[in-house]
Amino acid sequence: MSSLRQYVPTFAPHGPGAAAIEHLFVIVLIICAVIFAIVTGLVGYSIWKFRAPPGADPPEPPQRFGNRRLEIIWTAIPLATVGVIFGLMLGTMQASSPPAGGRPDLVVRAHQWWWEVIYPESGFETANEIHLPVGRTLTVRLESADVIHDFWVPELGRKIDMTPGHPVQIKLRADTPGVYGGTCAEFCGAEHPWMRFQVVAQPAAAYVAWLRHEAERAAPPTGAAAVAGWALFQRDTCITCHAVAGMGDAARVAPDLTHFASRRELGAGVLTNTPAHLARWLADPQAVKPGCLMPDYHLTSPEVRKLSAFLETLR
Numbered sequence: 001m002s003s004l005r006q007y008v009p010t011f012a013p014h015g016p017g018a019a020a021i022e023h024l025f026v027i028v029l030i031i032c033a034v035i036f037a038i039v040t041g042l043v044g045y046s047i048w049k050f051r052a053p054p055g056a057d058p059p060e061p062p063q064r065f066g067n068r069r070l071e072i073i074w075t076a077i078p079l080a081t082v083g084v085i086f087g088l089m090l091g092t093m094q095a096s097s098p099p100a101g102g103r104p105d106l107v108v109r110a111h112q113w114w115w116e117v118i119y120p121e122s123g124f125e126t127a128n129e130i131h132l133p134v135g136r137t138l139t140v141r142l143e144s145a146d147v148i149h150d151f152w153v154p155e156l157g158r159k160i161d162m163t164p165g166h167p168v169q170i171k172l173r174a175d176t177p178g179v180y181g182g183t184c185a186e187f188c189g190a191e192h193p194w195m196r197f198q199v200v201a202q203p204a205a206a207y208v209a210w211l212r213h214e215a216e217r218a219a220p221p222t223g224a225a226a227v228a229g230w231a232l233f234q235r236d237t238c239i240t241c242h243a244v245a246g247m248g249d250a251a252r253v254a255p256d257l258t259h260f261a262s263r264r265e266l267g268a269g270v271l272t273n274t275p276a277h278l279a280r281w282l283a284d285p286q287a288v289k290p291g292c293l294m295p296d297y298h299l300t301s302p303e304v305r306k307l308s309a310f311l312e313t314l315r
């Protein structure tokens, strides 16, 4: 099991929801393994025991029609087994999907193909990265801006569909600090595989510091390259889709870039967020993530350098 835990996140729960699901899965797996062993054992035994003697023409075996006691036994055992699994499942549903009413701590809105993340209390927005305080349960409201997506952090909890016009709320909690991978688990178009996000679970103090930092607005850039990049950002209409708090509000059809440079990934997981990757992305986003909403602006290398310089100031 320890090596499974290493490679299969569903076997490495770090929150009560995922732990309940893993627990039920292991129990059902054991029950199924026992049934499998009994059935294959009986089939194997029968094949061996009732085999025809070599060369002989097998006689017609005695025909039996109906055996009430056997029929009751083979109906009762599966019924009891399914009944036990049903009972355990009710408990798992309670634990993995508790009622989540009230005001959300966090709103996650799915887009083709990225995640808009809003912390309403702190009044800011970010993208593709969710932060949680370790050991505290947050109420998360899930919405979709376009098609049906599905929110899933295998190490923390259940999957849940995000249907346009039908917001839902879940509880999300991590019991160990760490970075957990999240993904869209419902086919939602060409770049569905690159609709990833990260959940960063951190101690309360670090979480509060993160909230405070994220709520800060961007400072106007200094340095010639960054200033030129900011001018390009406006001239090339990047600002129409990407908001940068304090510098420009946008239509929210693309990720908020206020603290872009401090995020870990680029393009909802398609690249790690390094200056080299950013340059590659800006040079031709359609080559990196074909079909994404960001067009290829055919930027020249000096333009890419200036835009990168500006975006790297957004810490």
Ligand code: CUA
Binding pocket: 110, 111, 112, 113, 148, 149, 150, 184, 185, 186, 187, 188, 189, 192, 193, 195
């Ligand atoms: Cu969104 Cu798949």
